[in-house]
Structures are given as C-alpha cells and as structure tokens.
Amino acid sequence: MSTPIIDARGLRKTYSVRGRGKDAPRTVEAVKGVDITVAAGEIVGFLGPNGAGKTTTLRMLTTLLDPSGGTATVNGHDLAKDPVGVRRSIGYVAQMGTTDPSAVAGEELVDQARLYGIDRGVAAERGKALLSGLDLDGIWERKCGTLSGGQRRRLDIAMGLIHEPTIVFLDEPSTGLDPQSRANLWEHIRRVRDDFDTTVFITTHYMDEADALSDRLLVIDHGEIVGAGTSDELKRSVGGDQVLLTASSADAAAALAAAATEVLGDVPHEIDGDVVRLTVPDGASALPTLLREMGSGHDVAGVEVRRPTLDDVFLTMTGRSLRDEEA
Amino acid sequence: MTIARDTWIVFSRAMRLSLRQPVWVVFGLLQPILYLALFGPLLETIADTRAFGEDVDAWQIFVPGLLVQLGLFGASFVGFGLIAEWRAGVIERMRVTPASRASLLLGRVLRDVIVLLVQGTMLVLVALLFGLRAPWWAMVAGVATVALLGACFASLSYGVALTLKSEDSFAPLLNGVALPLLLLSGILLPMSLAPQWLETLSNLNPLKHVVDGVRAMFRGDLTDPVALWGVGITVALVAFGLAIGTRVFRRESA
Numbered sequence: 001m002s003t004p005i006i007d008a009r010g011l012r013k014t015y016s017v018r019g020r021g022k023d024a025p026r027t028v029e030a031v032k033g034v035d036i037t038v039a040a041g042e043i044v045g046f047l048g049p050n051g052a053g054k055t056t057t058l059r060m061l062t063t064l065l066d067p068s069g070g071t072a073t074v075n076g077h078d079l080a081k082d083p084v085g086v087r088r089s090i091g092y093v094a095q096m097g098t099t100d101p102s103a104v105a106g107e108e109l110v111d112q113a114r115l116y117g118i119d120r121g122v123a124a125e126r127g128k129a130l131l132s133g134l135d136l137d138g139i140w141e142r143k144c145g146t147l148s149g150g151q152r153r154r155l156d157i158a159m160g161l162i163h164e165p166t167i168v169f170l171d172e173p174s175t176g177l178d179p180q181s182r183a184n185l186w187e188h189i190r191r192v193r194d195d196f197d198t199t200v201f202i203t204t205h206y207m208d209e210a211d212a213l214s215d216r217l218l219v220i221d222h223g224e225i226v227g228a229g230t231s232d233e234l235k236r237s238v239g240g241d242q243v244l245l246t247a248s249s250a251d252a253a254a255a256l257a258a259a260a261t262e263v264l265g266d267v268p269h270e271i272d273g274d275v276v277r278l279t280v281p282d283g284a285s286a287l288p289t290l291l292r293e294m295g296s297g298h299d300v301a302g303v304e305v306r307r308p309t310l311d312d313v314f315l316t317m318t319g320r321s322l323r324d325e326e327a
Numbered sequence: 328m329t330i331a332r333d334t335w336i337v338f339s340r341a342m343r344l345s346l347r348q349p350v351w352v353v354f355g356l357l358q359p360i361l362y363l364a365l366f367g368p369l370l371e372t373i374a375d376t377r378a379f380g381e382d383v384d385a386w387q388i389f390v391p392g393l394l395v396q397l398g399l400f401g402a403s404f405v406g407f408g409l410i411a412e413w414r415a416g417v418i419e420r421m422r423v424t425p426a427s428r429a430s431l432l433l434g435r436v437l438r439d440v441i442v443l444l445v446q447g448t449m450l451v452l453v454a455l456l457f458g459l460r461a462p463w464w465a466m467v468a469g470v471a472t473v474a475l476l477g478a479c480f481a482s483l484s485y486g487v488a489l490t491l492k493s494e495d496s497f498a499p500l501l502n503g504v505a506l507p508l509l510l511l512s513g514i515l516l517p518m519s520l521a522p523q524w525l526e527t528l529s530n531l532n533p534l535k536h537v538v539d540g541v542r543a544m545f546r547g548d549l550t551d552p553v554a555l556w557g558v559g560i561t562v563a564l565v566a567f568g569l570a571i572g573t574r575v576f577r578r579e580s581a
C-alpha cells in the first residue's frame with residue numbers, strides 16, 4: 001500500500017464517568033488502542049455493535065476529541081499538531097444529525113461551505129447538485145425541521161460532502177433511511193469515490209451495507225479491532241454458507257447427512273435433531289446439485305440456505321453474538 | 328483575517344435565524360417599551376423619596392438602571408439557544424470545519440450585541456418621549472454599555488451552557504446568579520436605602536459600579552471618578568467574559 005491517507009497507531013480513549021451514590025468515579029475504556037490504516041480512495045466499513053467505540057474513534061480522527069493515547073495522521077496532517085490541516089481535509093457526518101430545525105436547508109449548506117472558504121455562488125450550485133444526487137430536489141427552501149427523518153439524514157450527508165473533502169467520515173449515515181434511499185445512498189457514495197477519489201470511512205451495524213459498499217471492513221468490539229478484511233474474506237473466515245436440510249424424522253437425518261456428503265464431498269456437517277447442517281463455500285449453487293444428485297430416495301421435508309451474517313462473523317471473531325448486549 | 332471572516336459567517340447565519348422568528352423580533356423590540364410604559368409611572372413617585380439626591384430627574388436614575396438590566400438579562404439567556412443548537416449537532420458540525428473556534432463564539436455574541444444595541448437605542452428613544460433629559464453623549468455611552476455588558480454576559484452564558492449542555496442545570500444556575508446580581512446592583516432602588524451590610528455586599532457587585540457610572544454620565548458628569556470607574560469595570564467585564572467564553576469553545580469536546 002502506498003502512504004496511507006489515514007494512519008492511526010494505538011489510538012486510545014478513556015472516559016471518566018462520574019459515579020452515582022456510593023460508586024466511586026470510574027473510567028470507561030471506550031477505545032483501547034486501535035491501529036487503523038486506510039489507503040486513499042478506499043471505502044472502509046467500520047463495523048461493530050452498539051457501544052463498540054465506533055463514534056469515539058471517529059470523533060478522535062475528526063479532531064473533536066483528544067485521544068488519551070496514540071497518534072494518527074489524516075491526509076498527512078498530525079492529529080495533535082495540525083488539527084486545522086486535518087479539518088481542511090475531511091468531512092464528517094455525525095451520528096446524531098447536523099442541522100438546525102429552524103434553518104433553511106439550502107442556507108445551511110451554503111453557510112457550511114463558506115466556513116471552508118467556498119464562495120457563496122459555487123456553494124449554492126454544488127449544494128443543489130448534491131441534493132438532487134441524493135433525491136432531495138425541492139428541499140432547498142424548506143426548513144430542516146419540516147423534513148422527514150430520512151430526508152433530514154440525507155441532508156446531513158450533503159452537509160458533509162458540500163466542500164468535496166478528500167476524506168469523508170460517515171457515522172451510521174443510513175439510520176432511518178428506507179431501503180430505496182439506502183440503496184441510492186450507497187450508489188451516491190460510490191459515485192463520489194469514483195468521481196473525486198474521495199476516501200470514505202463509514203460506520204454501520206449492517207452487514208448488507210458493509211457488503212454492498214465497502215472495499216474493506218474493520219470490525220471493532222469493546223474498543224478493539226477484532227477483524228479486518230474484505231467482506232468475502234471475513235465470511236470465508238466464518239466458513240461459508242450453511243445448507244440446512246430437514247429430514248422427515250430424526251432417525252432419517254443420519255442417512256440424509258451421509259447422502260449429502262457423498263454428493264458434496266467431505267464438507268463439515270452436523271446433525272441437530274432432524275436437521276442436517278452442512279457448511280459449504282457457496283450455498284446457492286450447492287443446493288440444486290445436492291437435490292438433483294441425492295435422487296428421490298431421500299425424503300427431505302425442508303431446505304434452507306443461510307448466508308453468514310454479521311452475527312456469524314461476529315460470533316466467530318469474538319465468541320459472542322452481536323445481539324448479546326452488555327454481558 | 329480568517330477569524331473575522333468566519334465570525335461574519337457565523338454572525339450572519341445566527342442573525343438570519345433570529346430574524347426569522349417573528350415572535351422574537353416583535354417582543355425584542357417591545358421589551359424596552361414595556362419596561363418604560365409599565366415601570367415608568369412608578370418611577371416618578373419613587374423618585375420623590377429623594378434618595379438619590381437633590382435635583383435629580385427620576386428618568387436620569389432609572390434609565391441607566393434599565394439599560395444595565397437589559398444588558399444583563401438580554402444576554403444571559405442566550406445559552407439556552409446554544410444548548411438547542413448543540414443538541415441538534417450544529418456546534419459539532421461547525422467544529423469540524425477549519426473555522427477558528429473563537430469565531431464560533433464571537434459570531435453569536437456579535438448577533439446578541441447588535442440586538443441589544445437596537446433594543447438599547449429603542450429604550451433611550453422611548454425614554455426621551457417619556458421625558459428623559461440627558462446629554463447626547465451620555466445616552467450614546469449608555470447604549471454602548473448595554474452592548475458591552477451584552478458581549479460579556481452572552482459570552483459567559485454560551486461558555487456555561489456549552490459546559491453544562493443541559494437546560495435543567497443551566498436554568499437554576501442562571502437564576503441563582505443573575506437575580507442576586509440584579510438585586511445587588513441598585514437598578515430598581517437606590518442602594519443608599521439599604522442597611523450597611525447590604526450596601527457593602529452590593530459594592531462587591533461590578534454591575535452596581537457600572538450602573539453608578541452610567542448614572543453619573545446621565546447627570547452630565549463625564550469626569551466624575553464614578554463614571555470613569557464604571558467604564559473601567561465595564562471594559563474589564565467584557566475582557567473577562569470573552570476570555571471565559573473563548574476558553575470553553577477552544578477546549579476539546581466542548
């Protein structure tokens with residue numbers, strides 16, 4: 001990799017939390033020394049459950065929060081020594097929104113651009129093009145508070161892109177978007193990258209989003225990076241797809257398993273009651289072969305293909321499910 | 328100067344948002360008139376106590392008081408708006424831009440100062456209609472005092488609001504500070520009526536000296552040490568307020 005555009009070493013953040021009642025003041029290690037390397041023009045998905053430390057990491061990389069330890073350069077500017085240089089290089093879309101409900105959308109965009117030294121006219125032109133790219137035509141004159149949740153979220157994204165930053169940090173940009181808006185957003189982000197070679201660092205809870213959008217994923221849990229790679233690599237590390245065959249009875253399951261492994265080769269499998277669970281690299285293509293080749297001698301009551309989910313990736317990487325909040 | 332340009336951008340945005348609130352505009356302009364119309368009739372009777380001295384016109388006493396009160400109360404509440412902005416993510420959004428962090432404060436303070444200048448001018452003009460007599464330069468100085476106090480208290484208000492980030496703790500704190508400041512300033516009644524301990528206490532209140540200073544000027548006495556002392560304290564208050572405010576805005580994660 002050529003010189004990374006984001007290069008963080010041992011970035012750490014400890015919050016002190018005021019104790020209540022008899023509890024002594026304690027500290028929360030939100031981010032425990034992460035190394036992050038991102039190449040220019042990459043779209044990196046930053047994946048992790050609630051409270052993993054995604055927002056905290058982003059706030060450090062965007063100069064909003066002083067790290068408790070570690071160093072980082074963003075677009076060649078050191079976070080501690082040249083925060084203004086960092087700010088000039090980045091756009092940031094915060095998780096919690098960015099606009100004043102009583103402000104007019106177009107004016108917020110223009111004012112934001114002006115804070116980056118962009119001329120009013122250029123900003124207006126760019127802002128309108130951006131809104132139209134995000135399917136927000138016609139909201140230029142609207143007050144932000146009158147927009148729907150999803151419209152307002154897309155306006156946040158426009159606010160973060162108005163100055164055409166070299167790097168954009170998006171903190172859960174698709175929260176509250178309907179499936180179509182979400183697909184549209186992905187497309188837009190990809191187009192921004194393709195047209196301007198913008199580096200995109202995007203946090204999400206959703207595997208499908210990370211899958212559809214990112215070149216590479218970083219998985220964070222409890223403040224530590226627990227996995228990194230392309231989405232295929234991560235899924236492969238989980239062991240591929242699962243094909244579930246339900247036999248007519250628990251007794252028939254063993255025979256069914258034997259027949260299946262005969263067709264597919266010696267793939268990992270397990271039997272759970274009347275269900276045979278086979279792990280294969282590509283479930284969608286394995287299933288037709290399986291059903292054809294096993295012949296009619298076997299009474300299969302049900303079939304299902306399960307693709308690995310973020311949950312599975314997570315389970316493998318951390319030994320716990322994504323949904324187990326706070327052990 | 329980039330800080331001047333950034334301040335201007337922040338100011339014009341803040342001003343535009345304020346002007347777009349019709350209720351705010353109307354009450355902002357009405358407020359000084361209300362003070363005079365609903366409070367003025369009381370003044371003339373109170374002034375009969377002669378507590379302020381011989382030959383003093385009631386309006387010369389009370390208009391300076393109202394001006395200082397306007398500077399204090401007109402500016403102290405601006406922090407509430409900032410908490411709302413912070414909650415909406417506006418502050419954070421501006422803090423990731425290269426804009427100077429002081430300008431994020433100064434632009435907003437400038438908006439408040441301009442508003443107070445307009446309100447202060449209105450108050451003096453209406454007071455003239457009611458019968459105020461004072462040298463023109465004293466009235467200019469009075470309005471300038473409103474603006475300067477406004478800069479001080481707006482800046483402090485923003486600084487405290489951004490530190491607390493909660494209306495529920497900001498409101499009691501504000502009441503707890505602003506009310507004693509007001510009561511101990513002799514704005515409503517002369518402090519010479521007070522028992523000794525109260526007068527001593529009020530001498531510790533910088534606003535009392537500001538009010539006394541403006542009153543001296545309204546009597547036409549610019550070289551009175553009381554007037555100069557008032558000007559000095561006003562300037563010191565502005566420096567103090569802006570220093571605290573900028574400090575908070577410069578701090579990380581504010």
Ligand SMILES: Nc1ncnc2c1ncn2[C@@H]1O[C@H](COP(=O)(O)OP(=O)(O)OP(=O)(O)O)[C@@H](O)[C@H]1O
Nearest residue numbers: 015017028030048049050051052053054055056057
């Ligand atoms: N200001 C703060 N003071 C104390 N603790 C904090 C603060 N901000 C975050 N934390 C804690 O730090 C941890 C990481 O929080 P962070 O917001 O980075 O998580 P996240 O990955 O963005 O989660 P989510 O998906 O819910 O947005 C959490 O345990 C959180 O409670």
Ligand SMILES: [Mg+2]
Nearest residue numbers: 054055056095
């Ligand atoms: Mg978060």
